[in-house]
Amino acid sequence: MKTSCFHLYTLKETPADAEIISHQLMLRAGLIRRLASGLYTWLPLGLRILRKVEAIIRREMDNAGGLELLMPAVQPAELWQESGRWEQYGPELLRLTDRHQRDYCVGPTHEEVITDIFRCEIKSYKQLPINFYQIQTKFRDEIRPRFGVMRAREFLMKDAYSFHIDQDSLQQTYDHMFDTYSRIFDQFGLKYRPVNADSGSIGGSASNEFHVLADSGEDAIAFSDQSNYASNVEMAEAICTQTREAPQQSRELVETPGQHSISEIAEFLSVAVEKTLKTLIACGEKNQLIALVLRGDHDLNTIKAEKIPGIASPFQMADADEIKKQLGCDIGSLGPVELNIPIFVDRSAAAISDFVCGANQNDKHITGVNWGRDLPEPNIVDIRNVVEGDPSPDGKGILSIVRGIEVGHIFQLGDKYSSALNATVLDENGKSVITKMGCYGIGVSRVVAAAIEQNNDESGIIWPMSLAPFHLAICPINYHKSELVKQAADDFYQQCQQKGIEVLLDDRPLRPGAMFSDMELIGIPHRVVFSERGLKQSQCEYKGRCDDQSQDLAIDDLAEFIKQKLSG
RNA sequence: CGGGGUGUAGCGCAGCCUGGUAGCGCAACUGCUUUGGGAGCAGUGGGUCGGGGGUUCGAAUCCCUCCUCCCCGACCA
Numbered sequence: 001m002k003t004s005c006f007h008l009y010t011l012k013e014t015p016a017d018a019e020i021i022s023h024q025l026m027l028r029a030g031l032i033r034r035l036a037s038g039l040y041t042w043l044p045l046g047l048r049i050l051r052k053v054e055a056i057i058r059r060e061m062d063n064a065g066g067l068e069l070l071m072p073a074v075q076p077a078e079l080w081q082e083s084g085r086w087e088q089y090g091p092e093l094l095r096l097t098d099r100h101q102r103d104y105c106v107g108p109t110h111e112e113v114i115t116d117i118f119r120c121e122i123k124s125y126k127q128l129p130i131n132f133y134q135i136q137t138k139f140r141d142e143i144r145p146r147f148g149v150m151r152a153r154e155f156l157m158k159d160a161y162s163f164h165i166d167q168d169s170l171q172q173t174y175d176h177m178f179d180t181y182s183r184i185f186d187q188f189g190l191k192y193r194p195v196n197a198d199s200g201s202i203g204g205s206a207s208n209e210f211h212v213l214a215d216s217g218e219d220a221i222a223f224s225d226q227s228n229y230a231s232n233v234e235m236a237e238a239i240c241t242q243t244r245e246a247p248q249q250s251r252e253l254v255e256t257p258g259q260h261s262i263s264e265i266a267e268f269l270s271v272a273v274e275k276t277l278k279t280l281i282a283c284g285e286k287n288q289l290i291a292l293v294l295r296g297d298h299d300l301n302t303i304k305a306e307k308i309p310g311i312a313s314p315f316q317m318a319d320a321d322e323i324k325k326q327l328g329c330d331i332g333s334l335g336p337v338e339l340n341i342p343i344f345v346d347r348s349a350a351a352i353s354d355f356v357c358g359a360n361q362n363d364k365h366i367t368g369v370n371w372g373r374d375l376p377e378p379n380i381v382d383i384r385n386v387v388e389g390d391p392s393p394d395g396k397g398i399l400s401i402v403r404g405i406e407v408g409h410i411f412q413l414g415d416k417y418s419s420a421l422n423a424t425v426l427d428e429n430g431k432s433v434i435t436k437m438g439c440y441g442i443g444v445s446r447v448v449a450a451a452i453e454q455n456n457d458e459s460g461i462i463w464p465m466s467l468a469p470f471h472l473a474i475c476p477i478n479y480h481k482s483e484l485v486k487q488a489a490d491d492f493y494q495q496c497q498q499k500g501i502e503v504l505l506d507d508r509p510l511r512p513g514a515m516f517s518d519m520e521l522i523g524i525p526h527r528v529v530f531s532e533r534g535l536k537q538s539q540c541e542y543k544g545r546c547d548d549q550s551q552d553l554a555i556d557d558l559a560e561f562i563k564q565k566l567s568g
Numbered sequence: 569c570g571g572g573g574u575g576u577a578g579c580g581c582a583g584c585c586u587g588g589u590a591g592c593g594c595a596a597c598u599g600c601u602u603u604g605g606g607a608g609c610a611g612u613g614g615g616u617c618g619g620g621g622g623u624u625c626g627a628a629u630c631c632c633u634c635c636u637c638c639c640c641g642a643c644c645a
Binding site for chain 2: 013014016017019027034037144146260261263264265277279280281294300316317318319323329331333357475477478509510514515516518529531533534
């Protein structure tokens with residue numbers, strides 16, 4: 001490809017509304033353009049990258065025995081009513097009505113459609129297991145689309161659905177897809193981690209997410225330094241190895257005027273934050289309030305808290321006015337002592353003694369408080385986020401925390417959809433049985449953003465070879481003035497094309513600096529420069545995208561040198 | 569949805585307070601010079617100042633209203 005025949009449109013300045021680096025670089029490099037909130041056009045350069053991601057996924061899915069098909073983006077309401085999700089899914093489901101007043105939605109996912117296809121097409125256990133997949137546009141009407149294609153409303157996804165006669169077969173395919181996903185992410189050339197995940201409302205026993213590691217990731221991942229345990233922090237069990245010591249202090253009511261936050265209290269009373277308790281008030285079912293007690297230095301995990309019986313779902317903290325009305329003090333002075341609502345106490349909070357907590361009177365706290373003595377033995381639950389240094393739940397090593405971007409997610413669905421939609425096959429006894437299902441997704445467009453988020457520098461994007469829109473940039477200096485340069489560049493360009501190298505010849509009449517900047521911004525991994533000065537000595541110049549310095553090469557060695565570079 | 573901010577040329581911004589001919593830089597186009605790290609000079613084109621309504625002789629500017637986009641969403645307990 002020659003730049004003169006391509007649409008290369010880069011921006012020197014960063015658009016003001018792009019917040020994260022991948023969004024900024026995707027706009028500046030001319031990969032995408034925004035059409036409306038959460039809706040993006042993939043320009044020719046961006047599309048080349050998207051297609052690379054697709055191709056890797058498609059190849060590995062095919063190798064793994066997946067069968068590609070393509071389902072409609074628009075789906076009839078009837079199917080969603082049958083599964084119960086027409087009501088459940090909420091406003092994220094974009095609904096529409098056709099001219100006959102029939103209801104449809106734009107698919108945010110395709111469990112209903114694939115299950116319908118299955119029940120029409122597959123009749124016998126002999127046809128199982130089977131794994132269908134597609135690479136297709138999804139639409140989710142996010143409350144707040146942001147970060148460019150990272151959290152867009154319309155996005156490209158690979159979704160696969162497997163069907164099985166029993167759990168063993170499902171487990172086998174699930175494990176196989178786990179391995180396939182690992183191969184796919186290896187080929188992307190990205191640093192990633194598979195982690196245990198919350199299977200959430202979708203149900204089923206097993207669920208793993210695949211995260212591309214990047215500091216800007218929206219998710220936190222906890223992993224052990226001595227085993228392969230890795231889990232989304234949402235899910236990671238917080239282990240408390242500490243045992244409670246016997247009380248030594250006596251309980252005392254102290255004045256803490258104007259001191260509200262844990263850090264203020266700890267400093268004011270000269271105690272460690274680990275010796276304080278914080279009391280959070282959550283909404284229960286039927287307008288009741290429920291207290292959640294944590295150690296002062298720990299954070300509440302709302303996903304865990306939501307699972308406590310009696311807590312309202314979705315999880316919601318109580319309103320400050322409501323708290324004042326029912327409990328008689330402001331939120332900065334709450335504590336579990338003589339608090340007449342249900343109280344749940346985190347494991348670590350239950351393991352401390354002689355602690356400080358609010359007195360349920362404004363500007364008063366209590367010191368030297370002890371479970372069992374000053375208040376009843378606690379009702380112990382796991383409701384906090386794990387922190388760096390916690391013991392690993394598998395008993396091996398301690399946890400570290402890194403940030404990740406969720407780009408893949410695999411689930412065992414069990415029979416949730418197959419039973420709702422009555423997807424059955426005949427077994428070897430001629431009896432009708434409900435099939436088991438698995439589902440396996442990869443956010444194709446999100447992979448592109450995640451790759452940039454992980455691989456960039458002050459000059460722009462740094463593509464791994466497997467995703468690069470072009471592998472090699474040829475930058476001729478004075479292409480339009482020097483016949484020598486033009487000749488050399490054109491010759492080499494043709495050679496590359498004949499060898500099937502994805503090459504971009506920059507034949508724009510630009511000064512070298514502008515040309516180099518553009519090629520670096522769009523992240524081409526390898527660059528060759530032809531100049532009259534060099535050619536007169538039968539030399540040209542090579543620089544890798546991450547090299548500090550360029551190196552001079554004899555023209556005669558160039559072809560072999562590039563061949564080596566591209567195969568490495 | 570709630571709160572905050574924002575909207576002026578493709579992009580980045582000034583002008584608004586204190587009403588009086590709509591500006592700057594980049595990008596684009598033309599010409600000349602330049603050609604190893606985002607060139608210089610000269611010139612050109614491009615705007616319903618987010619939409620609507622109002623106040624006024626006169627509105628980008630003041631008032632009302634609708635919209636867009638961005639940010640934040642109790643952990644201060």
